[in-house]
Each structure stands twice: as C-alpha cells, then as structure tokens.
C-alpha cells in the first residue's frame with residue numbers, strides 16, 4: 067500500500083468519525099459530512115503524526131479548525147452563494163457556532179487520526195518510504211605512514227579535492243605526530259625539547275581521518291589493510307587507493323650484534339634514549355675511580371659519516387663538553403666522540419671542500435675520526451672496527467638504512483634495497499590504485515632518470531605530485547611524471563658552525579657554498595621556516611634563545627616505554 071493511499075484512507079475514516087460537530091453546525095448535514103471527509107483526507111496527507119502524540123495531534127488539528135472556519139465559513143461559502151464575506155460583528159456572531167464546530171471537529175480529527183495511525187503502524191508497519199537513489203559510497207584513499215611523505219600527501223589530497231565528499235581519506239601511522247628529523251640531533255644533544263620537533267597529525271589535517279596503529283598486512287587482491295591497534299586488536303580498512311609512505315628503517319647489513327646492542331637514530335624515542343644514556347654515562351663516570359672504565363663510559367662511537375651521523379656527532383660533542391661543569395670529576399680529556407666512516411671523507415653528499423671543512427672544524431672541537439674503516443662487530447663495552455677495537459659502552463648506528471621491511475611481504479616488485487619499484491608517476495606497476503612515495507619508494511626522476519634520494523626535501527615534492535596524480539587517475543586524466551631539482555643540502559657540524567651548499571636558481575649545475583656561522587644561521591632560518599606549525603616554530607625558537615643564556619639541561623627524560 068502506498069504511503070499517500072494509506073494516509074488518505076486514514077483521513078476518510080477519521081474525517082467520517084469526527085464529522086458530528088461539523089454536521090450539526092453547517093448549513094446542511096450533507097455539507098458537514100462532505101467537508102469533514104475532504105478536510106480529513108487533506109489533513110492526513112499533509113501531517114504525518116508522531117506515534118502516540120495524542121495531545122499534540124488533537125491540539126494541532128483543533129488549532130487548524132480556526133483558519134479552516136475562516137476560509138470555508140467566512141470567505142468561500144458566502145462567495146459561492148453570490149454574497150460578500152460578512153466582517154460585521156453581527157455576521158461574526160452568526161458564524162460563531164460554525165467556529166466551535168470546526169474547532170471540535172479538528173480536535174476529534176486529530177485524536178482519531180492519531181489512533182488510526184498508531185493502529186496502522188502496529189498492524190502494517192512503518193509507512194513505505196519513496197524509493198531513493200542509494201547513497202554513493204565515497205572512494206576511500208588510505209595513506210600508510212605519517213612522515214613527511216604521508217602527511218604531505220594527505221594535506222595535498224585535501225587541497226586538490228577540496229569540499230568534494232565523494233572521496234574520503236584515512237592516514238594510518240604508528241605515531242600520532244610528524245617527526246621533523248632534521249632537528250633530531252638537537253634533541254639528542256639537549257638543545258631542543260623532544261615534543262617541540264613533532265607536529266600532531268590531527269591538527270595538521272582537516273578532513274583526513276587519522277588512525278594510530280601499526281600496519282601489519284596489506285592484501286592487494288582484496289584491497290584491505292590490516293592494522294594492529296593498541297590493546298591487541300586488529301582493524302581492517304578497505305581501500306580504493308592505497309599509498310605506501312612507510313619510510314625507512316636502520317639497515318645493519320647483517321651485523322646481528324650491532325643490531326642488538328647499538329642505538330638507532332631514526333625516531334624521537336631513539337634521540338631521547340641516546341640523550342638519557344649519555345647522561346647516565348656521565349653520572350656513572352663521575353664516581354668511577356678506574357680510569358680505563360671511565361674512558362670506556364665516556365667514549366661515544368657513532369657509525370656513519372652521512373648527514374645524520376655527522377650532525378649527531380657534532381651535537382653529542384657539544385652536549386658532552388657543555389655539561390662538564392656539572393661533573394667536577396670529569397675532565398675534557400676524558401670525553402671521546404668517535405665518528406666511524408667507511409670512506410676517506412665524511413659527508414659525501416656535499417662537495418669535497420665542504421666535507422673537509424666539516425671534518426677539520428669538528429676535529430678542532432674534539433671529535434675523533436676513523437675514516438676508511440668499517441664497523442664489523444660489537445660486544446658489550448667494545449666496538450670492533452676493521453682496523454682495531456674501541457672500548458666504548460655507546461654505539462649509535464646511522465651507517466645504513468633500508469625501506470620499510472613490510473614492503474618485502476607484498477607481491478610487488480622491490481629493488482635491491484627493498485624499495486617499491488614505481489613508475490615516475492609513483493604508480494606501482496600491475497596494481498591499479500596502489501602508489502608509493504618517499505623513502506620507501508624506488509622512484510626515478512621523470513625528466514633526468516636519476517634515482518630520487520631518500521630525503522625529506524624530495525618526499526615533500528613527491529607527495530604533491532602524487533596527490534595530483536591520484537585525482538587525475540580517478541578522473542581518467544593523464545598522470546604527471548615526478549621531476550624535481552634538488553635545492554641543495556645543509557649540515558650542522560657543531561654549535562654555530564655548519565656547511566651549506568645551495569643550488570643557484572636558474573643555473574642548476576652551479577651551487578653556492580657557505581660555511582661557519584653564516585651557514586649555521588642559514589640552517590636555522592631555513593629549517594625553522596620548514597618546521598610545520600607556527601606554535602612549534604615559537605617553541606623551537608624559545609629553546610634556542612634559552613640555549614644562548616643557560617647551560618644544557620641534564621635532567622633525564624622519563625622513558626615510559
């Protein structure tokens with residue numbers, strides 16, 4: 067039974083049952099009954115009563131009796147009879163019984179109509195709804211990883227899709243904040259508060275749903291991502307498009323003891339642990355009488371002479387020497403920062419002159435270099451190098467990274483390092499709707515064919531192109547190959563000293579080189595500008611100002627995990 071037929075039938079019955087007041091107050095009984103049925107049908111069709119709302123229905127319908135009386139009794143019927151409406155007091159007084167009839171009829175109609183509706187609801191069920199177009203499920207884009215590549219992809223997707231609600235975005239990440247890695251060494255070196263270099267994902271993203279959890283499995287056939295969430299549960303996300311932005315992990319090159327005993331230097335927790343451990347070593351060394359043991363405690367070995375290793379060595383050197391005033395039993399000669407590197411010079415990413423400058427300037431500040439030397443093993447209290455051993459209780463590994471190992475569990479093609487082989491548009495060949503970006507992608511520049519380096523600088527630009535390509539693929543438009551010319555590189559080598567090599571705009575083959583205080587000021591200015599969020603910038607700037615006037619903080623951060 068159609069909804070309007072059902073309502074009309076209820077109106078006929080209710081109108082008839084409520085007709086008595088109208089029948090007796092209208093000019094003829096027949097007119098009263100006909101009016102009662104007609105108005106009953108109109109009322110039933112127009113008003114859908116709320117179940118069991120008897121008082122409401124009676125009062126509403128009774129109130130409607132007044133305008134019904136005005137329209138019918140005062141205006142229409144006199145007009146049909148060829149008379150003008152009678153507005154005089156006498157005329158109104160003559161029509162007053164009709165008004166009472168309408169109001170009583172209305173009240174009765176409301177009550178009876180309500181009762182019939184409730185009966186119909188109980189016996190026939192709810193009113194049939196008119197057929198509606200099925201709501202379209204939005205296309206679901208799932209981004210795995212909340213680092214530079216993942217978060218920037220989400221931000222750019224929000225921009226390119228704007229208010230278009232036919233797409234929904236979810237970002238899955240192990241941490242709920244983007245870690246600004248260029249400043250990680252400053253956390254280990256106690257210049258910056260740990261949380262000041264992390265930007266919350268939820269505040270940076272407007273319409274992307276953020277899910278904190280660990281991606282444990284991706285079923286590319288069924289298009290499902292499985293996520294291990296806190297408390298031991300698993301969540302499944304079905305996707306139309308999935309973006310792998312899972313970054314990289316430390317690669318220990320098969321050195322199992324190193325993997326077990328060395329500190330990683332990739333996450334915020336790593337930096338906090340290194341700083342805590344260094345302070346621990348100072349606390350123990352300060353009361354240690356045996357000079358050999360004390361030397362072992364105060365020797366800090368860093369493996370890897372790339373940006374991360376050099377910046378960490380510089381920061382730890384400044385930190386260790388800066389806190390000596392708090393440890394009266396330790397002299398500057400007791401502290402050793404040793405940087406181990408397999409090549410003949412550090413910072414191979416920079417030009418040779420800058421690499422040499424960095425090395426000399428760090429050596430002047432007390433850093434020891436072991437170049438052309440490989441780390442081959444380690445034991446508690448000892449680091450084994452290809453040309454000898456170093457007694458040390460601290461080893462930090464920055465000498466190798468590899469794309470996230472989860473990628474190797476997928477049926478997609480990976481390169482020698484384990485990065486997902488992608489087209490220059492960042493699509494994964496053979497799998498529609500699968501994309502990879504950032505450190506976990508083996509991407510070649512669409513113009514030059516050169517491999518894109520695993521840096522934040524590239525990850526950010528890749529993410530922008532990727533967001534546009536995802537939209538283009540959904541609209542059936544051609545995709546854009548990724549191309550970006552590096553802007554240069556900067557590296558802090560110690561307090562108020564850095565190296566910078568910046569590409570000359572419009573002359574990509576040429577670069578400008580800076581060193582010393584100017585380069586250091588450039589580094590701080592550029593990275594402060596790049597740190598996401600005004601609030602974070604203010605916090606970092608405040609830390610830097612505090613650092614100018616006060617000694618380094620040696621309070622140990624509590625490690626809750």
Ligand SMILES: Cc1cc2nc3c(=O)[nH]c(=O)nc-3n(C[C@H](O)[C@H](O)[C@H](O)COP(=O)(O)OP(=O)(O)OC[C@H]3O[C@@H](n4cnc5c(N)ncnc54)[C@H](O)[C@@H]3O)c2cc1C
Pocket residue numbers: 210211212213214215216238239240241247248249250251279280281282311312313314331332373374470472503504505506520521522523524525
């Ligand atoms: C100490 C250090 C200093 C650096 N300095 C610079 C610099 O000065 N300039 C520069 O350009 N680059 C620098 N880099 C490199 C830069 O950090 C990386 O290139 C960049 O972070 C790559 O971005 P990404 O999004 O691909 O990976 P990441 O930023 O590493 O992000 C990966 C994300 O995936 C998440 N994730 C991983 N596995 C899972 C999982 N199973 N489930 C859920 N989430 C997961 C992680 O939590 C993380 O949020 C530095 C790196 C380090 C370590």
